[in-house]
Amino acid sequence: MIKRILSSAAAAALLSATAAVVLPAAASAGTPNSSYVPVGLNIGNLENTVPPIIVPSGSHATQFEQTVTDAAGNFWTDSTNTGLLVEMSAASPHSAVGVISLASAIHGATGGFYDMAAVGNHLFVAQVGSQSCPIVEVNVDPSNLTYVGPTSPYQMTLKNKPMCVQAPISNDFGQANSFNLVASNGTLYFTESNNASNFQGASSTLWEVSLGATNPVAVAYPLSVRISQEMTIFQGDLLVKGTANQIYEFPVSSLSTSQVNSPTITYSLPVVSNGAYNFADLTGVPADSSHGAQLWFLRKSVGTTNQIGVVPLTQNSEGPNQGYYLTISNAQPPSQEGLILDPNTGNLWMVSGDVNGSAGTNWQFGYFNPDTYYNKASTTVGVSLPMITLNLVSTPTPQVLSADDFALVNGAPTYFGNTPPVNALTKTDNVGGTVQANQSFNYTISPSISTSSPADGYGLYTLTDPMPTGITATAVLPTAPTGTQLPWNCNLAPGTSPAGGSGTVTCTVDEIGASLAPGFAFPTISISAFTTGPIGTAITNTATLTNTVQYGESGPIVVAPPVTASDNIVPVAAPVTQPSSSPTVTLVKTAAQPIVAPGGTDTFSISGTFTGTIRSTATVTDALPAGLILDGTPSIVSSSFQSASCVGASNTVTCTLVPAVGGISNPSIGTVTVPVLVSTTATGSITNTATVSDTGDGIPPVSAQATISVTPPAAAASSASSASPTTTAPSTTAPSTSTVTVPSTHTGRPWSSVFYWWLVSAAGIFGISLLVPRRRRLGEHKSNG
Numbered sequence: 035m036i037k038r039i040l041s042s043a044a045a046a047a048l049l050s051a052t053a054a055v056v057l058p059a060a061a062s063a064g065t066p067n068s069s070y071v072p073v074g075l076n077i078g079n080l081e082n083t084v085p086p087i088i089v090p091s092g093s094h095a096t097q098f099e100q101t102v103t104d105a106a107g108n109f110w111t112d113s114t115n116t117g118l119l120v121e122m123s124a125a126s127p128h129s130a131v132g133v134i135s136l137a138s139a140i141h142g143a144t145g146g147f148y149d150m151a152a153v154g155n156h157l158f159v160a161q162v163g164s165q166s167c168p169i170v171e172v173n174v175d176p177s178n179l180t181y182v183g184p185t186s187p188y189q190m191t192l193k194n195k196p197m198c199v200q201a202p203i204s205n206d207f208g209q210a211n212s213f214n215l216v217a218s219n220g221t222l223y224f225t226e227s228n229n230a231s232n233f234q235g236a237s238s239t240l241w242e243v244s245l246g247a248t249n250p251v252a253v254a255y256p257l258s259v260r261i262s263q264e265m266t267i268f269q270g271d272l273l274v275k276g277t278a279n280q281i282y283e284f285p286v287s288s289l290s291t292s293q294v295n296s297p298t299i300t301y302s303l304p305v306v307s308n309g310a311y312n313f314a315d316l317t318g319v320p321a322d323s324s325h326g327a328q329l330w331f332l333r334k335s336v337g338t339t340n341q342i343g344v345v346p347l348t349q350n351s352e353g354p355n356q357g358y359y360l361t362i363s364n365a366q367p368p369s370q371e372g373l374i375l376d377p378n379t380g381n382l383w384m385v386s387g388d389v390n391g392s393a394g395t396n397w398q399f400g401y402f403n404p405d406t407y408y409n410k411a412s413t414t415v416g417v418s419l420p421m422i423t424l425n426l427v428s429t430p431t432p433q434v435l436s437a438d439d440f441a442l443v444n445g446a447p448t449y450f451g452n453t454p455p456v457n458a459l460t461k462t463d464n465v466g467g468t469v470q471a472n473q474s475f476n477y478t479i480s481p482s483i484s485t486s487s488p489a490d491g492y493g494l495y496t497l498t499d500p501m502p503t504g505i506t507a508t509a510v511l512p513t514a515p516t517g518t519q520l521p522w523n524c525n526l527a528p529g530t531s532p533a534g535g536s537g538t539v540t541c542t543v544d545e546i547g548a549s550l551a552p553g554f555a556f557p558t559i560s561i562s563a564f565t566t567g568p569i570g571t572a573i574t575n576t577a578t579l580t581n582t583v584q585y586g587e588s589g590p591i592v593v594a595p596p597v598t599a600s601d602n603i604v605p606v607a608a609p610v611t612q613p614s615s616s617p618t619v620t621l622v623k624t625a626a627q628p629i630v631a632p633g634g635t636d637t638f639s640i641s642g643t644f645t646g647t648i649r650s651t652a653t654v655t656d657a658l659p660a661g662l663i664l665d666g667t668p669s670i671v672s673s674s675f676q677s678a679s680c681v682g683a684s685n686t687v688t689c690t691l692v693p694a695v696g697g698i699s700n701p702s703i704g705t706v707t708v709p710v711l712v713s714t715t716a717t718g719s720i721t722n723t724a725t726v727s728d729t730g731d732g733i734p735p736v737s738a739q740a741t742i743s744v745t746p747p748a749a750a751a752s753s754a755s756s757a758s759p760t761t762t763a764p765s766t767t768a769p770s771t772s773t774v775t776v777p778s779t780h781t782g783r784p785w786s787s788v789f790y791w792w793l794v795s796a797a798g799i800f801g802i803s804l805l806v807p808r809r810r811r812l813g814e815h816k817s818n819g
Contacts, residue, residue, distance in 0.1 A: 070427040073443040074451035075101065075109055077488050080188060089121075089134055097100045098450060101552040102152040102175055102442040109441070112159055119147075119172065120159065121190075127488045128448075132179065132190040136161075136170065136624050140542065141805055151215040151222055156245055158199070158222050160213045167198035168207045169215075169224065169243070171250055179578040197242055199227075200251045201230070207252075218246065218267035223286075225265050239274060240265075240284070247630040251280040253331040254290040257282075258296040264331075267726055268318030273329055275313065279303040281329065281345055282358065283778070299413075301329075301345045313343060316374035317382065321348070323430035324405050330382060332373050333359065340365035342422060344404070360407060362386075366396050372439045372684045374447075380404065383447055384424070385440060386590040396670045399440075399447045400424030417566055424793040454594040456487040457495075459579045461599035465695060469565060471605045472650040474508070474676055474692040479599065481579050487552040493593040495543045495581035496682060497522075497559065501535030504573045505603065508677045509562040510539045510693050521547055533576075537563075559798055562677050564692055567605045576600040606728065608649065617646030617731050621654075621703075623724050623738040630742055634715040638740055640724045650730025654680075654689040656708055657723075661716035661744065666709040673704030680706060717745045 042097045098111045098120075107124035109129075117137030120126045120578065136147065145635040147170075149160040155175040161168055173194055182189040201207050213224045222243040236256035243252050259282055265274035272284040282297035289295050301712065313333040314471040321327040326348035345357035362370070366387030374383045380403055387397030402422050425445075440448045452506040458481070465475040479499065483491040501507050524541040531538040541559055565573060581594040621642040640654060652675075658664060668680040668687040676696065680689040687708050693701065694756050712720075719741050727735040 048613050052727070067199075069742065070401075070446050072397075072427065072429060073446050073448045074128060075448050076127050076451055076489070077120065077122070078129070078454065080120070080130050085766050087118075098439075099148055100150040100156070100439045102150055103441065104157070105154045106154055106734040110150070110157055110174065110365065111732075112150045114148055114615075117175075118160070118593070121174070121282060130188065132181070133188050134172070134190050134192065136172070136196060147738065149213060149215045149224075151217040153217045153220055153222055153245055158215055158217070158224075158243070160215055160224070166175045168213065169199035169252070170196045171199055171243075172196045192800075195251060195300070200249055200586070202251060202254060208255040208289060214263040214265055216265060216267050222270070222792075223267055225261060225263050227260065227262055227277075229256065230254065230713070237261075237807075240274075240295075240496065254293055255291060256294045257284070258294045259386070264314050264316055265342045265437050266316040266318060266329075268316075268329065269320070269327065273316055275316065275331075276300075281316075281769055283347075283815055293627055299355055301341065301347075301355045301357050304359055315371070315384075317373045317375050318347075319380070319382070323433070324378070327406060329357075330373060330404065332370050332384065335651055340367070340370055344407075361421045363423045364426065365400070365424065366398050373444055374440070376401070376442055376445050378445060383442065385447065386424075398429045402425040403723040409787075430506075436608065438702065453743055454486040455489045455491040455581070457491065457579055457581055457597050458482045458484040458592050459497075459577065459597045459599040461577055461601045463577070463601050463603060465603075467602055468604045468606050469566045469695075470608050470649065470730075471569060472549050472564055473695065474562060474564050474651070475603070475695060476574065477601060478562065479559040479561070479577050481548050481556040481559075483552050490552070491550040491554065491581070491594070495542040495556070496580045496582070497539075497577060498580075499539040499561065499575065499577040500531035500533040501537045502538075502573055502575050502690055503534035504571075504605070505535040505563050505565050505575055506690075507535075507537030507539060507561055507563045508519065508679060508690060510541070510559040511562070512541065512557055520556060522559060524559065539577075562692065565603055565605045569605050569607050574600050574602050593815045606612075614629075615646060615719060616643075617644055617728075619644045619652075619703075619726055621726050621727065621736050623740040625722070625740045625742050628742055629745055630712050631747055632712060632716055633745055633790045634712050636710050636712065636742060637723075638708040638710065639720055640703070640738070642703040642726060642738075644703070644728075644733075645702050647697045647699050647727065648675075648693050648701055648731055650693070650728055652691040652693075652703075652728035652733075654687075654706055654724060654726045654727060656706070656725075658685045658708075658710060659720055659722060661720045662722060663706070663711040663713065665711035668706065668708050670704050670706045672702065674698060674701035675704075680702055712742075712744055716764065719743055 046275045067068050069720055071235070080086065082770055097114045098351075099114045101109060102123075103109055109122040109128060110123070111120050111122075112118070117135060119134040119136055120130055121132045121134075122130050123147060147159045147161055147256050149287045151158050155173065157174055159172065161170055165312055175194065179190050179195050180193060181187070182191060192481065207226065207230060213226065215222060215224045217223075224241050224253060226239045226241065228238065229236045231254040233256035235258065237259055238257045238261040240255040240257060241252040242255065243250050261282065262277055267273075267286065272286050272289075274284070276280050276282055279302060281301040281569070283299040283301070284295060304611070313331050316329060316331045319328040319330060326346055329345040329347055331343045333343055340362040341359050342362055343357055343359050368387075368518075369389055370384050370386040371389040372383070377382075379399040382404060383399065383401045385397055385399050402424055407420060407422050442448070460480045462478050463469075465473055465480070469475045477499075481497060482497065506759055507526055510524045510526045520543050522541040522543060524539065527538045528536070528539065530536060539559075539561055542558065576598050576686045577600075578596055578598045580596045581592070583593050604701045619642060621640070624639050626637040626639070640656065644652075649729045662685075664682050664685050664687065666684045668689070670678045670680045670689055671690065675691040676694040677692045678689065680687055682688075687706070689706055691701075691703065706724075721739050721741045723737050723739045725737045726735070726736050
């Protein structure tokens with residue numbers, strides 16, 4: 035199997051590439067890019083491994099939380115339940131290039147990760163529930179990454195292990211799941227609702243971590259108010275959610291580590307009864323000519339109502355420090371996630387539906403412009419604000435992994451997806467598209483992974499080719515390149531195909547345990563066939579290559595879209611000019627046993643030879659008469675034709691003889707063997723007639739017969755001594771164009787001995803006498819066939 039492996043050097047070059055996330059030129063507020071198309075972060079190659087690194091398809095076993103970019107523009111995401119950091123390339127199609135298992139890299143790791151922030155090439159990850167190492171710093175600079183090797187081509191290890199952010203002496207972190215991480219100006223901030231600083235009079239703590247230290251130590255800022263974890267750093271200020279209906283503002287530059295810090299401004303929000311405290315994704319919107327600076331956020335878990343909140347961060351005529359809630363009219367239930375500002379348009383993006391870590395089918399991206407819904411000059415306290423209507427963008431086919439906490443790429447939102455491989459298929463014939471009716475030809479089918487495929491191929495490959503009306507398939511021959519480990523398992527099913535012709539070809543390659551790089555060529559498949567017309571009308575034969583994979587009990591999953599390939603055959607009439615002498619055929623038929631008891635078995639043999647050049651398909655037919663039943667599978671051996679095969683159905687044996695392209699001289703039919711069972715009620719003579727026909731070469735049907743005698747054993751004994759060992763059917767004179775030879779019905783010897791016994795006397799005396807007929811002299815009763 036061929037496996038494309040990204041080397042450490044190549045990975046380092048990719049990771050050190052310049053950032054691919056380029057912001058467009060500045061546009062007027064509210065003007066979207068020319069086309070908003072969601073951008074896939076493709077993790078299909080992690081799903082395709084055996085076993086899969088990322089578990090796909092409805093199992094929801096892998097849940098992603100955050101999406102961030104490093105200094106090179108590559109994407110990183112963390113899984114909340116498997117302890118993985120996944121890196122995706124900055125270059126389209128943004129496929130996964132590596133995986134770091136933090137659960138194995140950090141001593142005492144619990145395996146679950148939640149919030150994440152990037153500071154240059156350093157990732158800070160909150161480890162859920164850990165007391166000993168709640169905040170992890172991971173250096174993802176290319177110089178610190180090493181690939182494990184061919185057996186784990188995506189697994190990366192860290193030369194320098196992750197570091198646990200330390201709390202200062204006498205201070206301690208609380209539960210990690212209460213942390214909200216934000217990076218600003220090369221510094222990491224995270225909040226804690228507990229008074230971890232242990233300052234008298236403090237209620238909560240803001241932590242600050244700078245890069246560069248061998249053992250990073252957090253600095254604690256004690257806060258006077260009780261906060262939750264939701265916060266942002268905007269224009270140099272900490273904006274953090276309170277535990278009731280407040281948002282607090284702290285200027286970061288004036289925070290003190292030696293005394294309790296009080297907020298400079300407290301913003302009040304309307305008092306509501308449902309989900310008053312459950313809001314997140316605080317996002318600052320800078321002031322422009324139409325509005326002052328604003329803070330927007332999402333309200334979650336508010337039943338069937340999807341709401342968004344806004345707080346003006348400047349004094350205005352409505353009253354100081356007052357916030358509002360607005361209803362979103364067209365958000366997808368049940369939840370919304372990831373409020374993100376596009377600085378070039380001023381639009382705010384979000385995703386709604388089956389988000390926040392769950393996989394589902396109803397999620398959709400949308401954006402709105404704050405200017406449309408809030409303007410400090412027109413908003414009045416107590417006046418209902420308009421509902422927000424999102425501008426929804428085209429959402430791709432729902433993925434098995436959620437769109438939780440996305441990023442923007444050139445102004446477009448991202449989502450987790452599986453870029454499928456692209457398969458390729460070609461189909462040709464060996465006669466240039468034209469062939470005489472009833473003349474044999476071949477189709478050649480070549481499946482492969484497209485050289486332009488963005489992903490490796492994998493899974494179960496199935497090729498189906500039902501013959502169309504006018505085409506009959508006679509054989510399928512898989513051919514395999516030297517050394518291939520992927521042989522096709524091909525089958526030709528006789529009978530009418532779904533496309534109306536005769537025969538359906540099905541070939542499969544068992545599910546592949548490793549991926550196949552773009553350009554990989556499967557073994558070619560060759561199909562022998564002939565056409566019965568109509569003359570001059572193109573007949574299109576189409577093969578289809580499908581690609582699926584089986585994951586547990588969830589059933590087959592489509593890996594790549596099906597691909598098809600077609601070939602046209604035009605039947606043409608045979609040349610008018612005929613050879614100087616027309617072909618002929620002789621047919622011979624014999625029975626293994628001339629005398630058979632009712633219920634016994636026998637075998638007929640059919641053979642013969644053509645003279646002249648045979649260009650068309652010939653047929654041998656043996657319709658068994660009453661008293662004979664086909665008893666097994668008929669066969670044909672030693673035929674000179676390119677392909678010769680027999681089938682038995684409805685007590686009739688049909689053998690198809692297909693010559694090579696261009697014809698064959700003086701071919702032998704071969705030997706056809708027809709096993710039969712004699713009916714238990716049959717008596718007397720039974721004559722079995724076989725017929726060979728080849729109308730395409732101008733040969734009329736020619737028949738040959740063989741007769742057997744059905745005689746009970748007792749009757750057979752009395753006739754065996756006098757019966758001629760061979761019977762001869764009358765000769766049949768064929769038309770001038772053919773010669774008919776009808777053999778005797780028996781070419782073997784009669785019974786070698788007959789046993790009989792009788793009652794000698796009424797006293798119970800028995801006698802046994804063995805009658806042995808005299809052996810024939812050589813030459814007696816010679817067959818006249």
